[in-house]
Amino acid sequence: MSPKEPESQPILRVEGLRARIGEREILRGLTLSVNPGEVHAIMGPNGSGKSTFAGVLAGRETAEVTGGSAALDGRDLLAMAPEERANAGLFLGFQYPVEIPGVGNLYFLRAALNAQRKSRGEEELDAVDFLDLAREKMRLVEMDPAFMNRGLNEGFSGGEKKRNEVLQMAVLEPRLAILDEIDSGLDIDALRVVAKGVEALRHPKRSTILVTHYQRLLEHVVPDVVHVMAAGRIVLSGGRELALELEKKGYAWIDEEAKRGAFAEAAQVSP
């Protein structure tokens, strides 16, 4: 599917975003716009700040924002609590989903959905309607329903945890999904399922950002735009072919170029 005619404003607009963890500056003036209907991929070497960026957008407090702006549908994301961002339609798929024994998977998913619906003034789903919805989405991500009665991610393998992230995304139907290394540690089967979940969410009014180190996922989910991140900024943006080029050339040259200062703010390449 190709991107539709952009609506009047992008879903996500990030400008000059800066953030640090402790004394170390991780994001150094990151600028990015994502239009409705688009799937973006953010690639880059380890340590380039990809995961920090994903976390900052969702409200993770480990990094401190020191400058710039980020808006979801024109609303200032940075002023919102994590739950408010979720209610505004933002979803972060975690690289390392947390295990929480004692909180049931299914209960949690329903509580989350209803918290979001309530905040939007929509009616909450009762147990029966919710179960129908959850079953449908479990089929989509090929999840064994028995898993739903366990504690949240309790005893799940790496692949099962990622599948559970995609299930949550499919149920919550966010306006903007940011999937942080959703492909890491997945075998080919799980990768296919994750891709299916992302594709199912494609919609002219929704957008997705795939944060990934490898090109592999992009064989299954074709992005509209590919960005390359280095040293806390987006230094290259292009079409799908950029991902292939990176796969061939590796990231070393990006790092070197970045170190030489080749990617000055004004000189961002836009093939």
Place this chain on the structure above:
Amino acid sequence: MTPTEASLLAEALPAPELPGFAAHLRRTGREAYGAAGLPRTDLEEWRFTSLAPLASQVFAPGEPHARVDLSALDRQLGPAAGPRLVFVNGRLRADLSREAALPGGASAGSLARALAERPALVEPHLGRLAKVEGRALAALNAALLADGAFVHLPAGSAVAQPIEIVFVAVAGLEPSASHPRVLVVGGPRSEATVVERYVALGTAPALSNAVTEVRLGEGARLDHYQVQDLPPSAFYFASVAAEQGPGSRFQTHSTALGAAIARSDVQARLAGEEAEARLCGLYMTDGKRLVDNHSLVEHATPRGTSREVFKGILDGESRAVFGGRVRVLEGAMKTDAHQLNSNLLLSRDATVDTMPQLEIYADDVKCGHGGTVGQLDADSLFYLRSRGLPLARARSLLIYAFAREMVDLVRPAALREQVGALVAARLPDGALVREAA
């Protein structure tokens, strides 16, 4: 004796007529209490728990005939599944109780009546386990012995329904004290569940000083619970002393939710081979409250197993003390003992003193202990919030998840429900959090 100490010896009713051994227990209790006085912090076992907040008060003896609204009581306790004995300020109140015939010749009723009608059943056990020498609170309880609950389980009897024993402390307008007493005698291969519940009515501080003695014969099984849900002004003391015969299994589980000071002393002596003891506890404190759990598990014979898990949730400036002693006597080889105390601190000002102590005088034993003091996990909190759960509910969910292991250890389903509800009720959005289970 201080005015407070002296006030605690007063009795609401004239001393009952008792058989000789019981009268003797009262006398020795009175002497031991007189000699020791209330525990002070120079005692090792009371190092972290000061009873100073008591010392400014004078307690009247709790009035056993106080008016109690049965329907209000039922609302507070939830429906009774089986027999329910209700004691008001220590004395059985037939008008509030639901007595039921038990199978296999088992009985649960008034200790006073048993002392009058069947003293021979009581004599070998009463006061034999909860020693009074040097133990002021148990001594005070003995000094005022008048009534209590007596659960008698003949050999081979099995009572499926939980036997519920409710101690209502009624403190109307002035501080008042009561001294609940429970004796459980489980004959060989008997099986039963005994639930003690502690509640208070009235506005003045209520002091409840309970003693429970449990004697289990060969192969007997007893599931024992104490659920304490007193108001924050109350004082709660509970001593549990159990002696286990060969192959017997004893689980005691305490839920301590209220009281300004809640102090529990649990002792289990594995006197017969291959006995198994489980000591469990869940406590929640806030404000300036204090909860103190002391325990002693004594392995006296070979191949015994003991497991101890205490979990606490502390908010405000509250404090928790855990003193867990495991003693493996000479010859008690192949003992397998483990002890765990985990605490969740919700505030910077809450403190925990946890002191596991292993005394091992035997070879070839497996003993371990562990403990944690931690805060709510920031990553977990963020994960829940990132899905749209408000901060307060995300916190409550994680707190409940921490407590849930202990709630799940409550075997009778109705009681498990009630304990879960009591825990959740202390959390914001508690009703919603309950569904997490």
